[in-house]
Amino acid sequence: MSRAEEQFFALLQSGLWGTPVDTSLFCRDTDWPAILKIAVMQTVSGIVFDGISGLSSELQPPATIMRRLYQTVIRIEQSHELFNERLTRMIALLQSGDVHPILLKGQGVARNYPNPVRRQCGDIDLYIGKKDYKRACELALGRGIVSNGILESHKHFHFDWDGVKIELHRVVEKLPDPFKNKRFQCWTQYHLQKNKLNVWNLNNTEVLLPPANFDALYIFNHAFHHFISDGIGCRQLCDWVMYLHRFHAQIDRQELMKDLNDFRLLRAWQIFGYIAVHQLGLTKEEFPFYTDKFREASQKIILRDILLLGNFGHYDPKWKTRPPGYLSGKLHNFRMKNRRALKLFSIIGENVSLYYIYYLVIGMQQIVNDKFNRH
Template sequence: MQHAFFSLVRSGLWGTPADRQLFRSVSPDDWETVYRMANSQALLALTFDGISSLPAELRPPRALYLKWTARTAQIEQANKRLNQLLPELNTLYREAGLHPVLLKGQGIGTNYRTPLHRQCGDIDIYLGKQGQPIANRLLLQQGAIVEGEASDKHASYSLKGVHIENHRIILRLNSPLANRHFQQIIRKWYPQETDYALFSETGKEDSKAVSIAIPPATFNALYIFLHAFVHFLNSGIGLRQLCDWTCLLANRHKEIDATTLLRQLQDLGLLHAAQAFGYIAVTRLGLPANRLPFPLEGTKQIGEQLLEDILSTGNFGQHDNRIKPRPKGYWAGKWYTFCRATRRCNELRQFAPYEALWYPVTLIGGTIAIQINRLKGVKDKKARTKK
């Protein structure tokens, strides 16, 4: 069913008809398999667009079709909630003198043919090390609720039913040398040289659209790949992350400096990994090869290995049936995550040896940072209680 599934994905990405020949002998059980694939890869609404290009007699059975329709509507509503809140957050932060930059998510959604059909998650906003604490206080004043553990990279909140992450650090690479270089790349453009995108409730430009800062296109092409790759090393990724990168490369290619992007990937030691991602983008998702800043010769083996892992693990590794459930205890869970990530990095070290080597160290450092933040939070709470 892979061929049928990818035909639907390409149809949703580019607005071309799905290959009817692939669906003439698809059984109800086969359609259930395609649905599960789309669900595990966070591509339900995108593949529904592909289904819409098929004649009625080749579409899924009625019950499944209605289920697919309902899930697509839910994804649209989730996107609208985020798009409604975005301008409010942007105004709140800017009026406080901050320089918020929208990361990933809704910003990347603007590159999709149908932005509301990109399966969304949360709102990620970069504010820098000085700006983030101020933004955190502003959210609390608006009635936001703290969610999860604050890491050294971001703090998480819930406001009006939307998950928000205020970032003090955009991303940290595992290799100290590569990470130092990556942070230098960020400092070259933030905050003076951001791009802007227009946002409305529908995700498209209209009379009510609001301009919000996003990263420059060349940096974004680097960052979206890096973010996906870091999650790939940790637990796995879904095809949605590949679709994000593919849509960005396809629709912003005139603004992306291919020479700079290639050099940065080489400097970070991640060109080989990026070529594996590019292999899938071209051979499965339909990206024209000339939209990549590097050649794909000799990448089939590692590209197919990446694809096999993506189809096995699903979105952020949440559908990997090969692993045992995470233990319920706090420290037992931490140890489980560490062991799993270490084992996974060892298996995938050929993609980026230095990143894989340093990843367990990054996990330990992240856990220490979380504990320090927890202790600081306890002390601050005691101090407020005494007052």
């Protein structure tokens, strides 16, 4: 790990936990542009800013860099407030049609951070369920909320509402193995029953949230899904870490172990768990089923991939060579997934093989939907 990467993780941990930064790492000249570039790639600039704020003034970046960073943080905070406003308005709209959505990830996990407004927003995911899905989509369309960029995938109806991406989910997720997926759908229905949900009061609006055992696994599975596909940034792992920290006492570990084994996720869980503990600062006691037996794979393959490719793999230089055409672009993505599958096969072969086939099938279905079934 480079010096800038070590410094980045020291600042990130300080921002996550409110702990002092190891100042010995900053006793010499510090390459602040390199550190802040990593923070941007990993979409954790706001959290790193909190870590930097804990340094003495002589160790902090020059004033010009601090001003630019502060402007970035202000934009992150404004985005957080905008997302909360959109979330409450969308929930009120759906409830007016007797639809009661469940918030997945996003603003719901942001509240687990010591400073929620510093977590960078992505989108708003609302689980509707198959029964009310069509009515929810009609409500969004009927009230004129949908402005442009409407698309529908096998999982959700997604659209842009004046700069905020919203997804209305008919299903939470689909697993690539049809047998495991059938079990996962039953597992989802079991956990997302009304009497098991948590309630978060946001701006006088009741926001429904999943229970602890559901989110502990789901937040990880979602990040892992994206990691196999294109890559992830530290923000996705920070969401998982902060959730495990806040709800570790409520998680039924025996049940979680059974679920991880049922969905063949235990090995991946433990590989990423090494990063959760050693790079992000979660205690071993708060991480279920910690082991260091995957240390080498975790550091040399997984962590290196995260640092190189950044948030959802957006910094992979191969994206720059993607051709502009729709079908030629899809073919380019297919080739990239081929290379990524080969790279990851040695460490998480079973998961990669299944997801590869899954993405191939879903990708073909998406092409058909985009071309012929667009709303």
